[in-house]
Amino acid sequence: MSPSFDPTTLHTGLFIDGVWRKAASAATFTVENPATHEVIAEVADGGLDDALDAIAAAGRAQATWATSTPRERADILRRAFDLVNANTDRLAAIITAEMGKPLAEAKGEVAYGAEFLRWFSEEATRIGGDHTTSVDGKTRILITKEPVGTCVLVTPWNFPLTMGIRKIAPAIAAGCTMVFKPSELTPLTSLALVDIFQQAGLPDGVLNVVTTSNAADVVEPWMSSGIARKVSFTGSTAVGKILLRHAAENVMRSSMELGGNAPFIVLADADVERAVDGAMIAKMRNMGEACTAANRFFVHRSLAEEFGEKFAKRMAELQVGNGALEGTEVGPLIEQAGRDKVEELVADALAKGARVLTGATRPQGPGYFYTPTVLTDVPLDAKLMTTEIFGPVAAITPFDSEDEAVHLANDTDWGLVGYVFTENVDTAMRFSSALEVGMVGLNTGLVSNPVAPFGGVKQSGLGREGSKIGIDEYLEYKYTAMAR
Incomplete structure (x- = not known):
């Protein structure tokens, strides 16, 4: 194991409303090194009560966070970019330990993921709109972009740092609060990332993380809460279809990055x-x-x-x-x-x-x-x-x-x-x-x-991540008619 990785320094709890805590049930699950079968850590196994606390915290924080300035959001993302780069060795070692990819490739993932933080720190200050006049000249048409609201983020295990950043960064840039469920196979990288966002100054309640061995116990309550307005998922097409059905029942915006062939x-x-x-x-x-x-x-x-x-x-x-x-x-x-x-x-x-x-x-x-x-x-x-x-x-x-x-x-x-x-x-x-x-x-x-729109067609998904298009996935268009 890399000497830059010390398991005792890891957060292994849930992060809700700015506080690290145990699961309400005190349950945990193990994280294994796939190269050695060594147990790396015991991580909090969140359930329904934890999920409800997390979505409530995100809901409470949304109104205030939506009014934060573009520069404030940009500065948080830029500080997170610097912190990720400063912690490259440690983050790469965590990725390798719980996911298995070679250390050199893990360092490449850290560098790649960090670039989304830099990119969306810049995009946060470029959220624009439009203005025109009606064809009869009687009305001014003002088009603005506003945060979609609280988002449900669900990520896979294969790129545990980048997949989290690729969803969290544009949500922060747009002014959305989040509830985040990382893969149970690689939660440690995600928890380390959340710690970095806290160090970068992200306000309490904006990003809430519930690790769990049973995704349905957490994600379904989030989607049926009436608080969440969007779901972003990366994973299998089969699971994506389940989430799309839940999204349809609650008329939620959806971004799906699914399987490939x-x-x-x-x-x-x-x-x-x-x-x-x-x-x-x-x-x-x-x-x-x-x-x-x-x-x-x-x-x-x-x-x-x-x-x-x-x-x-x-x-x-x-x-x-x-x-x-x-x-x-x-x-x-x-x-x-x-x-x-x-x-x-x-x-x-x-x-x-x-x-x-x-x-x-x-x-x-x-x-x-x-x-x-x-x-x-x-x-x-x-x-x-x-x-x-x-x-x-x-x-x-x-x-x-x-x-x-x-x-x-x-x-x-x-x-x-x-x-x-x-x-x-x-x-x-x-x-x-x-x-x-x-x-x-x-x-x-x-x-x-990071500069290019990532996503597919057919059963490979809906929406795009990265590029200037990626932030639009977290924004709603509002039209205001003004009499002249």
Whole structure:
């Protein structure tokens, strides 16, 4: 474990109305290191009473917080940005300990997440509006933007710092109060983040956090409280649909960043070396446990063998191990269920005719490890072609025509991101238009950027996070008619 990480310094309680406290029931749940199975901490296991206290605190704080000045909100976010950067080593060590990603990659997440704080500190002072005159000249039309109100924020485990910041920062910038439920698998990073916001001067009641082992006991009361006006969720499509049903019942604004099944298309004129470089990023970021991870590799038949061999060689060279150890490039999967899923998907593909170019094994010893894997000649009826893998497995399927590639890429319920490699600009733009996704990587395996709108179409979600669009998810438009 990194020497910069001391478990005794962590907050492990709930944070409600500016106070750290135990769960009302005094219950706790354990947080495990997925590389060693070591119990890192016991965290407060919140329930209904805690949820009601948290939403009430957020509701009480909303009116005052909504009238705070843009500069006040911007300064808090900027101080939080500085504090996150100053605590990079500690935050990265916490991420690695409870989530498993290599320490170098965890530091990259801290840097990435911090940029959302800086970005939205700047956007807080740029909330504008509009003014015009009616066509008959009798009325002035004034359009203003106001905070949507108290927000329910629910985040996943795979990017525990960034996912929290990406929701909290625009909510603060817009003047919204929040109730926040982080993943039970990685609550420690979220609690450390909340502590940073408190240090940055965020007023009591604006951000309230309830950790829990039973999300329904907390999130459902929040959404039915009559206080919350918006829900922002990142996670599986199945859970997103449940929350959308609750949101519909309460007519709540909704932002949903859900599952993905990203196609990675290598066209006949692609630079193979460049495509392999992109594939390593698109597939292996966060051990493949990312909604943006490339799942289905569609490679033109003329390049399939060369691409597969070079890709497999690069994957086989990756160092698998405890993320806290120097030199590790691939950490464990988050839990046993995740590894079991990956093994089942690979076994199904092999039974249906796929071939292993590298990997497809479980290393001996503790930890939820799985070797980086490349399969080729994967048939279209293999389960991993229609399932979000969330692991270090790449499935290569050859294609013969561009029309076939587009059809295969779009033949899915999801539409978060797609990757296209080609040396022809016209072809690149044609594919960018044809792919049914919210984001496209052209000759790059990385699309995430705080300045860019992150989100998908179809069953990959609703709304966008980041960019100047992200703050609008937390604002309502108000029209005022003024007689001339």
